[in-house]
Each structure stands twice: as structure tokens, then as C-alpha cells.
Amino acid sequence: MRNNNRGGESLSRAFAASVPVLLGYVTIGFGFGLLAVNTGYPAWFAVLMSIFVYAGAAQYIGIGLFAAGATLPEIALITLIVNLRHAAYGLSMIAPFGVHPRARPYLVFALTDETYALLSSATPGERADGRFLVLVSALNQSYWVAGTALGALAGALIPFRVRGLDFALTAMFIVLAVEQVLRLKKALPFVVAGLSAVAAKALVGDRGTVLVGMLIAAAALFAFQPRGAKGGSHAEPR
Amino acid sequence: MLSLAEALAASGVMAAIILFCRALPFLFLAGRKPPAFLSFVEVYMPAIAMTVLATAAYTSLDWSAPRGALPSILAGAAVVLLHLWKRNALVSILGGTALYFLLGAIFIA
Structure with missing residues (x-):
């Protein structure tokens, strides 16, 4: 099992897959570290949050709520609403994670938007490789924690802004959406999902766009899917 | 602004809730034969998620x-x-x- 060659190959593949997340997480993590320190919390607190909370949007919103003196029930409810979408990610990861029971607790803990993006579009061979799954997840988290630490330390010294590198995450979502178009070979799910996101933004604003957009899209597509497609007759090779 | 101790406690609650969200399907559905909606989700969720995440980057501009x-x-x-x-x-x-x-x-x- 601990064959060095295979392990090395898993690592290089995992690293190559994770490079776009490296750019985005270091930048956005840096911003989070800055924000936490500028709000008045110590650098170690920012790093601790990135290790144990590990959810980008929720951490930014959390600092905002802490600064505003929000109550615990408010913080809990908003965190739940912002992160409920992660339950949908888990749904499509039950089978791939199920074959790696020892790694599963960490894989579930570390299932962010970006890690889900990489793991759900991994090849069947990569999904069967528990090392690859863990390495992608752990590399991504290490970028997030490193970015947070750098930002928190920099924030203690000088006020700072970095622009542009976070576009790497948008670009990654676009690339993975294109890959899904090529896999499903249908336009409808993408048109519906795009329109759902726009509708969700209009309905609930930026904080709820992703969750509400996914719910609207899933409900609409499930209601209107072709008759023959129900009951597991999908032909997708997965 | 919350004190450091309050912020630490609130962060602990946040961590627990986020872990709960991520673990939810594994807690209640692992090992069962997935109903029709779940096989639908498995096929279409990546497409929906990527499109919504990419679109949200634009609606927030x-x-x-x-x-x-x-x-x-x-x-x-x-x-x-x-x-x-x-x-x-x-x-x-x-x-x-x-x-x-x-x-x-x-x-x-």
C-alpha cells in the first residue's frame, strides 16, 4: 500500500489539480487574515478559524458578525444557511468516499466548494485512489491556512490589498462547468442553473445566491427531466 | 464586537454547524439504496453547482x-x-x- 512510486504519482497529480485553488485560496485566505486582524482579533485566532472552521464565505461573514456583536443564535443560523449547500456536495460523494473509510472523516470535514469542484471532476482512477483524494483536500486546506497566516501577519504590519488572483477560482468554476457540458452533452441544465443563480441573486442577494440558486435549479430540473430519465436509467459512465 | 473568548466559542459553534452540513448525507443516507432524487442529484449536482458558483461570481459584480x-x-x-x-x-x-x-x-x- 505504501508504494513510494504510486504515492509520488498521486502527489504530483494532486498538486497539478490543486494549482488553481492554490492561487485563489492563498489570495482569499490572505484577505481573511487581514480582515480578522484589522477587526481586532489576534493572528493566531484567524489561523485557528481557518484550521477548524475552514469555510471561506462563512469565515468572512463570521468576522463581520463578531465585529457587529451578533448573538450566538444569529451566528449559528446564518452559518447554517450559508453552508447548507455543502450537504448537496456530500450527496454526490457518498459512493466515492465510501470506499475509503479511514480517510472519510477528513474528506467530509474538508469538503469546500473548491475541493468538491476538483474531486467531483476527478477521473474514475483518481477517485479510486484514496491518497489522491486526501492529498487534494489537504493541499487545498494548507493553501487556505498558509494564506490566512500570511495575511494575518501582514495585517499586523501594514494595510494591504491584493486584487486579481481570486479570479483563478472563477476561472476554475468556468472550466469545470465547461467539462460538465462536454460530459452531459445537454444545454438545458446549464441554462436553468445560470438563470436560477440570477433569480436567486435578485431574490435573496449575494449571501444566498449559491444555496438558493442550487435549490431552484435542482427543483426545476428534477420537475422537468425527461420521463425515461427517472429511476436510475442515466447512461453516464461514472 | 465580541470578546476573544466569545469569538472563540462562536467559532466552535460555526465549525460544528459546517461539519454537520458537510456530513449530513453521510449520516443519514450512507449504505441505503438511493432514491430517484439522489441518483438525479449525483448526475446533475456537479453541473448545477459549477454553473451556479461560476454565475454567482458574476452576479456579485x-x-x-x-x-x-x-x-x-x-x-x-x-x-x-x-x-x-x-x-x-x-x-x-x-x-x-x-x-x-x-x-x-x-x-x-
Whole structure:
């Protein structure tokens, strides 16, 4: 099992897959570290949050709520609403994670938007490789924690802004959406999902766009899917 | 502003809730034969999630100043074209991000 060659190959593949997340997480993590320190919390607190909370949007919103003196029930409810979408990610990861029971607790803990993006579009061979799954997840988290630490330390010294590198995450979502178009070979799910996101933004604003957009899209597509497609007759090779 | 001790306690609650969200399907559905909706979710969720996440990056832009949105639009289009052409994720992402930088310097002075 601990064959060095295979392990090395898993690592290089995992690293190559994770490079776009490296750019985005270091930048956005840096911003989070800055924000936490500028709000008045110590650098170690920012790093601790990135290790144990590990959810980008929720951490930014959390600092905002802490600064505003929000109550615990408010913080809990908003965190739940912002992160409920992660339950949908888990749904499509039950089978791939199920074959790696020892790694599963960490894989579930570390299932962010970006890690889900990489793991759900991994090849069947990569999904069967528990090392690859863990390495992608752990590399991504290490970028997030490193970015947070750098930002928190920099924030203690000088006020700072970095622009542009976070576009790497948008670009990654676009690339993975294109890959899904090529896999499903249908336009409808993408048109519906795009329109759902726009509708969700209009309905609930930026904080709820992703969750509400996914719910609207899933409900609409499930209601209107072709008759023959129900009951597991999908032909997708997965 | 919450004190450090209060913020630590609140962070603990946040961590527990987020872990709960991520673990939810594994707690209640692992080992069962998935109902029709779940096999639907498994096939379509990646497509829905990627499209919504990508679209949300655009709906969150400030559209009252469309000039500021131009770098994102053009770089996003470049990512799609690059990817259809070369089908290499790194080339598409790094190329698009480099273009975004360049356009940002031009359009957002």
C-alpha cells in the first residue's frame, strides 16, 4: 500500500489539480487574515478559524458578525444557511468516499466548494485512489491556512490589498462547468442553473445566491427531466 | 464586537454547524439504496453547482458600473474559448487569470 512510486504519482497529480485553488485560496485566505486582524482579533485566532472552521464565505461573514456583536443564535443560523449547500456536495460523494473509510472523516470535514469542484471532476482512477483524494483536500486546506497566516501577519504590519488572483477560482468554476457540458452533452441544465443563480441573486442577494440558486435549479430540473430519465436509467459512465 | 473568548466559542459553534452540513448525507443516507432524487442529484449536482458558483461570481459584480465588470466578462469568455480549444484546465485558468490582470490594469485604473 505504501508504494513510494504510486504515492509520488498521486502527489504530483494532486498538486497539478490543486494549482488553481492554490492561487485563489492563498489570495482569499490572505484577505481573511487581514480582515480578522484589522477587526481586532489576534493572528493566531484567524489561523485557528481557518484550521477548524475552514469555510471561506462563512469565515468572512463570521468576522463581520463578531465585529457587529451578533448573538450566538444569529451566528449559528446564518452559518447554517450559508453552508447548507455543502450537504448537496456530500450527496454526490457518498459512493466515492465510501470506499475509503479511514480517510472519510477528513474528506467530509474538508469538503469546500473548491475541493468538491476538483474531486467531483476527478477521473474514475483518481477517485479510486484514496491518497489522491486526501492529498487534494489537504493541499487545498494548507493553501487556505498558509494564506490566512500570511495575511494575518501582514495585517499586523501594514494595510494591504491584493486584487486579481481570486479570479483563478472563477476561472476554475468556468472550466469545470465547461467539462460538465462536454460530459452531459445537454444545454438545458446549464441554462436553468445560470438563470436560477440570477433569480436567486435578485431574490435573496449575494449571501444566498449559491444555496438558493442550487435549490431552484435542482427543483426545476428534477420537475422537468425527461420521463425515461427517472429511476436510475442515466447512461453516464461514472 | 465580541470578546476573544466569545469569538472563540462562536467559532466552535460555526465549525460544528459546517461539519454537520458537510456530513449530513453521510449520516443519514450512507449504505441505503438511493432514491430517484439522489441518483438525479449525483448526475446533475456537479453541473448545477459549477454553473451556479461560476454565475454567482458574476452576479456579485457591481453592474451599476459595467466598465468594472468588463475584465471579468472578457477573461471569463477567454477561459471558455481556451478550454474548448486546448482542453487543458491549467492553461485555461492561468491564461484567463493573466488576461484578467491585464484587463484590470486597463479598465480599472
